[in-house]
Amino acid sequence: MNRIIIIGGGISGLSAAYALQQRAARQGLEITITLLDKDNRVGGKIRSIRDQGFLCEWGPNGFLDNKPHTLDLCAQLALNDHLLRSNDNARKRFIYSNARLHQLPESGAAFLKSKLISWPGKVRLAGEILIPAKKDGEDETLADFSRRRLGAEALDKLIAPMVSGIFAGDPEQMSLASCFPRIQQLEQEYGGLLKAMIRLAKKKKAERKAGKQVASAAGPGGVLTSFSEGIQELTDALAEALQGDIRCDSEVTGIRKKSDGYQVQLGSGDSLEADMVLCTAPAYALAGMTRELLPELKPVLDEIPYAVMNVVCFGYQRDKIPLSLDGFGYLTPRSEGRHTLGTLWDSSIFPRRAPEGMVMLRSMLGGATNPEAIDLPESEIIRQVRADLKQIMAIDAEPDFIRIFRHHRAIPQYRVGHQRRLQALETALQNRPGLFVSGNAFFGVGLNDCVDAGNRVAERIIDFVRSRNN
Incomplete structure (x- = not known):
């Protein structure tokens, strides 16, 4: 039996675990999977919260359907009937500049007419x-x-x-x-x-x-896709489909090499042994886990910082919003001097994001250029978001619903030299056969990227299993 421990129960770890399970079954390989997560739930930053009839996305709100990775996964999980494509409003995206909202042009003629x-x-x-x-x-x-x-x-x-x-x-x-x-x-x-x-x-x-379809030349393209009860339906389905052992509240503090595999140390003082280990944890967590096993990695991983983010959900009665909400939302250039990075009109993008007669707006406050925002008191966060909504959308009313989610380490930053860091990571792993790494800190931050990386690392692990068994 080939024992595999996967560290991290976000979309990267869950999708890799499922891909391993499927590939091993097709090839007749015997494996056991133990998935560990330090939180009391799996899903990572994917979390959909239904509160007072509003559906708040704690992290990402969907994935683009222009790449096959996540769509294929949904088909394997029998989730196709649950898929929810954003409506035509999602095509209309805005930039706030010079005290007004400008729709991003969708054609050459529209670009020439635009005052953006x-x-x-x-x-x-x-x-x-x-x-x-x-x-x-x-x-x-x-x-x-x-x-x-x-x-x-x-x-x-x-x-x-x-x-x-x-x-x-x-x-x-x-x-x-x-x-x-x-x-x-x-x-x-x-x-x-x-x-x-x-x-x-x-x-x-x-x-x-010739009857074919071609993706956008340079833009991301695709239609934003989710589920009626939020993007968490995907990670919930993955967890349910896994036949291995899922252990929450299991923080990993270290990984040690053993003669016949690895020993994974837990914060509880316990330890687990495995033939192979896949770590999908954030870069800073990986640095801590491998400080003895791969000390040369720490300075490399320390060069991958994370941007902070406050996600602020406001619910309003629709008749209190003077602006048309026929669109995806807007982004704000830093030069405009506003507090927020932008606001998504979530209830215009997908149905059932707000009760009848209500709307939900989801604003982002923070980012790499405003790290101090993460420490603001809740009252100041609300004040700043309300000030921006009044200035940009002419909303003067108090919100009927408020939820604030703070992410001290929200999104990994791929700074100049990221490819060099990946090469250093690969070199270090070559000296530790059976140790694998994946996750959004390295190979793409989007859901499609994480699922694709999960598939690719699963293939490498299966190859390792086969070579080990021969």
Whole structure:
């Protein structure tokens, strides 16, 4: 029997455990899985809370259906009938700039008419087609890439808000190659983003004539997808489908090498032994667990910081909101001097997020550029969010419902040099056969990324099991 311990019961650990279970069954391999999580529940940052008729997402609120990984997993778990695609409102996204909301243009004509970017900014954007491609392969910050190819105004009003919306990050420090590898690939392959869009648009037109579908040229694309009772339905289904041993309230304090495998030490003083260990815990937790086993990893893992985040859910009576809520929500450039990174109109995106006649707005306060926000008293958080909603959405009423979730370590930051850190991690693991690592600190922060990474690490573990048994 091959004993496998998985550390971390978030989407990364759960999906890897399920993938292992499925692959082992197909290949006739005997394995036992023990999944450990330090919290009193599995799911990690995926948590859907129904309170007074409002559905609040503690962390992520869905996944995009433009990649197959999570959709395939849902099919395997017989969750297809539970899937909930966002309605057409989700296409309409806004940026708050110069004291008004601007809808992000969805076409060239709409871009020319939009007042979000000034005419000098539009000319600079159009000039991107003349900018030579960077060929040296050196890692570059998102801010440097954006200024070089698109101009300072596009960085401020388009790129920086997008980075804060996805990573809660600072574009002056984030790595282009690690955060948006597709964009780097487009520059290398086509010489620039506009050149890529033109070439890909021609390809898309030809394939549409042939009855095929093609994803967006550079953007994330896809439809935001969740479940009627929130994204937690996915992690709940995974936990229910696992045939192994799930142990909550089991904090791992250390991993030691044994002659025939590994010993996992728990905070309770107990220990467990396994032939293989997969750690999907955050980078800082992995550093603590491997301080004796792989001391060279600590300085590498310490270079992966986490952005803080306050998630603030406000519920209102619909007739108290003067603005149309026909949209996904908005992001706020840092230059606007507002408190919040943006606000999602959750009850406009998915049904059953608020009681009849009510709406729910979910605001984000904090991020890499505002770490002090995590220590604000609750009254000040409410004041700042209300001030922004009044300024941006003309909402003067007090909310009828309030829930605040504080994340001291919300989203890992892929800063410049992230690929070098991954190489150092891989080198260290080569000296410890049977020890594996996955999780959103390394291979992508989105649900699709975590599920994909779980599948890939499961394949490596199965290969290790087969070589061990031969």
